[in-house]
Amino acid sequence: MDDRIHRHAEIIVDRAIDLQPEENVVVSLPPVAEDLAVALYEEIGKVGANPVMLARGDRGIGTDRAARAYLREVDPDDLTEPEHLLSLFEHADAAVVGRPHENVSEQSDVSTEVGSAFAAAYRDVLNARLDTKWCLTHYPAPADAQLAEMSTEAYEDFVYDAMLKDWDEVEAHQEQMVEILDPAEEVRIVSGDTTDVTMSVKDMVTLNDCGTNNLPAGEVFTAPVPDSVEGEVLFDKPVYHQAREIQGAWLKFEDGEVVDFSADQNEDVLEGILETDDGARRLGELGIGMNRDIDRFTYNMLFDEKMGDTVHMALGRAYPATVGDGVEQNDSAKHVDMIVDMSEDSYIEVDGEIVQRNGTFKFEDGFEE
Known part of the structure; x- marks a missing residue:
């Protein structure tokens, strides 16, 4: 594993969320960022905190493909506050959210009406996450490199130069x-x-x-x-x-x-x-x-x-x-x-x-x- 991934995880746990023993932390990363998830779990284990994993984002509806499938079928009038997810964040002390992509255009055919209704329904979930010690971060996935019109290696250097600073x-x-x-x-x-x-x-x-x-x-x-x-x-x-x-x-x-x-x-x-x-x-x-x-x-x-x-x-x-x-x-x-x-x-x-x-x-x- 790239040593920069370990350094990234250390900065998140030690500085960004200042995680303490026995605290509850939600880690939300998609499968493409598994290396970062592994490095984070190592650091969380060293601290003695309690992690739980979501597949993507702070809204609990899974990968980009799963989210697209759901949002294309759901009636916006049926979108209500997800009390189980709200409870998760209400009982969390910290949250780490990363948003790298496997396909940056996966939800391009989801209507803006549904997207807005979804955001409104999940407002309290967002508020609960923001009440924790939270960190929003990134992992240099190839799809994001492609969107930036960069090679994967060049994009990795760009991402870590921006993040691994004094x-x-x-x-x-x-x-x-x-x-x-x-x-x-x-x-x-x-x-x-x-x-x-x-x-x-x-x-x-x-x-x-x-x-x-x-x-x-x-x-x-x-x-x-x-x-x-x-x-x-x-x-x-x-x-x-x-x-x-x-x-x-x-x-x-x-x-x-x-x-x-x-x-x-x-x-x-x-x-x-x-x-x-x-x-x-x-x-x-x-x-x-x-x-x-x-x-x-x-x-x-x-x-x-x-x-x-x-x-x-x-x-x-x-x-x-x-x-x-x-x-x-x-x-x-x-x-x-x-x-x-x-x-x-x-x-x-x-x-x-x-x-x-x-x-x-x-x-x-x-x-x-």
């Missing part, structure tokens, strides 16, 4: 951005003549993603005040959702809500996201990518949202840890990240001060006022 060093570097954003009141994102959006982050909490909930990590993120978002955004990187590629997604916000939208490709998928529930028309996250070992777009949001020189905004659910006391939380069933390239003709402004220009932060060499 996360203490990353934490210290990113903390400089946390110190700027956490006490702030307003953020403005400008990119060319297609994106100019402002939002309040007053009383919200900024988190330093440095090898805990996500592997790879490498972002600083918070939640906007739900009704504060104003302006227009062109997401110039594709959105890969439910095995479909949305190109050129454009959103217009007024009083925090999407009031107009379009896309160059698969606009109906974007519409399906927005129609999931009221919260899906509002932002739940503003994230700033800072992992420069992620230097190319791979159609995997776990990596793409961390790319240096990008920001991402998520329609839907806000992570509870980013929502300040007394502030409304966006509790949508959806959380869909979308990316803006900030490498050229772009800037981030915090309380009237430009803190990043063309991808370079004010605390880095090469920053231009």
Whole structure:
């Protein structure tokens, strides 16, 4: 087995979920990631914790092929909360979820209506998983390499270069951005003549993603005040959702809500996201990518949202840890990240001060006022 897989498992167990003896941990990985599952079970055994395995994701409906078969046959009106799966996560102390694929397009013929109904039915399951010590991670499966247009070996190197880092060093570097954003009141994102959006982050909490909930990590993120978002955004990187590629997604916000939208490709998928529930028309996250070992777009949001020189905004659910006391939380069933390239003709402004220009932060060499 590749030594990097063992190192990956060690980081998950020791740092990301800080697993302790006798704790209950759910491991959710498909068969293509069996090597990572084996390495994780070794590390869990060393700790003396109690693992249980799901085949894929945190929604308990098996492999991609099994999930497709179910979702193509089920009536969306029959989808209800799965109490047995909810109970599993309610009794778990930690959860590790990986989403590599054997076929990245397996669910491309599942309707957006069913996908949205499924997300709504499993909302409490997601909430229960997020109440644990959780880690979302990846394994370099050949299908994901193919989607990224890379050889399997090159993709493995890319994945592990992004994940097997000195996360203490990353934490210290990113903390400089946390110190700027956490006490702030307003953020403005400008990119060319297609994106100019402002939002309040007053009383919200900024988190330093440095090898805990996500592997790879490498972002600083918070939640906007739900009704504060104003302006227009062109997401110039594709959105890969439910095995479909949305190109050129454009959103217009007024009083925090999407009031107009379009896309160059698969606009109906974007519409399906927005129609999931009221919260899906509002932002739940503003994230700033800072992992420069992620230097190319791979159609995997776990990596793409961390790319240096990008920001991402998520329609839907806000992570509870980013929502300040007394502030409304966006509790949508959806959380869909979308990316803006900030490498050229772009800037981030915090309380009237430009803190990043063309991808370079004010605390880095090469920053231009």
